[in-house]
Amino acid sequence: MIFASDLDRTLIYSKKSMALPNDQSVKYRLVETLDGKEISYMSEEAISLLSDLNKELTFIPVTTRTIEQFKRIKIFQNEICPTFAVTTNGASILEDGKLDEEWQTKIIKDVTDNCLTSYDFLNEFQQIANDEWVLSNKMADNIFSYCILDEAKIPEKELHTFGEWGKSQGWTVSRQGRKLYFIPHPVNKGAALQYLKEKLNHPYTFAAGDSYLDYSLLLQAHRSFIPQHGQLMSQLIEESHIKPTIQKGILASEEMLQNVLDYYFGSTLNLNDSNLLSAVEACKMWSIDSSTLRKRVKDFPEGTIRKFGNSYVVTKQGMETVFGVPESNQKTSLST
Template sequence: MTAYPPVLVASDLDRTLIYSTAALDLTMPDADAPRLLCVEVYGSKPLSYMTETAAGLLGRLAAGTVFVPTTTRTREQYHRIHLPCPPPRFAICANGGHLLVDGVSDPGWRDRVAKRLADECASLAEVRAHLVSTADPAWLLKERIAEDLFAYLVVERALLPDSWVTELAAWAQRRGWTVSLQGRKLYAVPKPLTKSAAVREVAARTGAELTLAAGDSLLDADLLTAADRGWRPAHGELADTAWNAPHVDATTSRGVAAGEEILRAFGDAVERYPEDREGGRRRNRAGDLAGS
């Protein structure tokens, strides 16, 4: 039996695979709602969910691939999640700032990230000071630093002026940072801090030749762009801005149902991988012969 290189599946978590109560988007009649599995508890209360069907799909997917949770969450926030699969060997936290190997941050990767940030963009202290000085207490609920890598605000979304976000994005752009608004959280993240860079590192370590990815926010755009195939939900920042790429598909469903749809798409792509790979090799050989 032919042994193929592993398939790497890198997926965002919040509002891609797992959903808070507010993000479930259960629009069907109550009697038709899917059974839900709680995968995260915070403050002694259930916080995040998947459908039970999605849980089964994830378990099968993780058993046959290099499954890499790829999140903007801090390590502490990530470790609150209990996905319905064996603990992944690799996980990416803090938007690529930490590469976890068996749950522990890789020190070599941390050093590489720190050097890039120092060389390529303004300091966290400068950006944080700007956020705090320009934010209006009328809509600012919390201000936080994540892993000493990036900053975010928790805001009252209905009161947050679009003009302030636009001005902040332009200010940050000139300093090598990017701004992303996800629900009630507004993130300011250094441009070199990307999920895709960490995913490429995992691919190099595992020998994966095919990378599949999914995500819903602008911070996932680089991850989807770098993948061989990608999926985005029909909700979220990418959907709101009509972001697309030729190799990225949008789901037809929204909310927690989109997470289930993405996992089905991952599974289908993994099943087709050996046939697609051999077909590609045959086409390449035919092209080589034709050109000889």
Template sequence: MIFASDLDRTLIYSRNSMGEGIPEDELMPVELYNNEVLSFMTVQSLTLLKEISDIATFIPVTTRTIEQYQRIFGIKDTFSPKYAITSNGGNILIDGTPDQEWASLVQTAMLTSAEHQEIKELFDTLSTPDWALRGRLCDGMFYTIIIDRNIMPEEVLDSLRDQLSLLGWSISVQGRKMYLIPSRINKGDALRYIMDRLGTSYVAAAGDSLLDESLLAVADYAIAPGHGELFNVYAASNIYKFTTSAGIRASEELLLGIKQEMRLLASLVDG
């Protein structure tokens, strides 16, 4: 069995995203950068994740670059996952080292999408400095752009989405971050690659953004937090199972549900 989960705003939370009224003694630091704690999990979430890791292969999945993923000591060091998916599926780490076979497959897949320079030129023609504050090319694959969501025109977002689709790219907006990513780079394909290596068929997965849809589509049991991009788009439908909790409490609820689901499956197999 595999448990594949997005990290930010699914398992780990900044102070701005965790919600209000969380007692300090329930929080455990999990990310450190320049001697500053950036992200947390609750004690209960860490306990539940450890229990899940005892019965399943835990695979962290993130749009973060390799460097950014390595800051999350509470995941990387505590659980020492053999496999991790970073760069939105652009990189697979095996024991902390990028898998070169997967890297070659990704480079071939990216040939069907427009070059990143063309995407940058398109974005520059549609954006203005008042809301597109700064951005960078990540791992030579995709763009992360810091935006002022309050003043970004919706019609620009719609135009970007339509034009990027024609060029083989996709867009995701999560809080103050906008991601422009080749459509062939996705978390679901990376997870299928690992599943083939492990010979594993059962997967539970969790994620909060549109970039997690490919991941959730692979899963036999999929759940999303009651907040974020997926919740905003699909809350009124029956496409995804959402937690009733939002913020950092959502991680506790989804992990408990996954633990119960996996233990039930294990008992049926044993029986």
């Protein structure tokens, strides 16, 4: 099995994006620096969970960062060292730190055959861009480019029109806060994951991501998670396999990793997958807290609950036996 996950604001966080609880009880560790400046952190619990997960599944970091930017995250170079990594929004795949040349060749051909040249595309953008709202321009591994914006001065109507034109030319125009990305259509995280699933013969996949650029990744997985703070939470998600977390910020990373471990270990016990719930999902569905669940563990019928790490995997039948039908289901039944 594969766990493919975005990094920034999914597994790793700046201090500004951590959203720590008021009691500041979360222990976290610095995982990235740049020129002596502290950049990104992970919670100690998330590191522990990801370390356990990396021993059981094939963990694949999937990021819009360039190769150089990815390698700045030292925990993935020195401690939790995945064999594969996807960088540059899917344009580059690393295996043991080396480029997958087969994938690189395919990407270059697909972009050349299906997209307007970068030169012509960016020339068109210059027709609406100026120094008042475009503060800088950067190229990512010679594959795509992005701008840093002054959000207060963006000409929204003109940018929307340009984005629609970009689609017709084989380009995605995606705004992520202060960053505006220009990415050729063949370059996406989902396509890279599909390639690795086939290469590794690992069809069953978990995924996690927070932004619009992660959507193709989440669609490729069997079970996917969006952190509650994620950009994708503003989008209507119709796919039932994509679930939001309860927690926000750095605690969402712990929740997603625990859910992946719960589902993984549950599936190895041959529990009915369609009826399988993580403890987090079960508590949410039955409107109870985790302490209530722990107190009733001995009341569950045999084979309907298992403990993994600090949490549990349960079946719907087991929950109904102990706690009855969820209140939401009761209301539905009464209204029909």
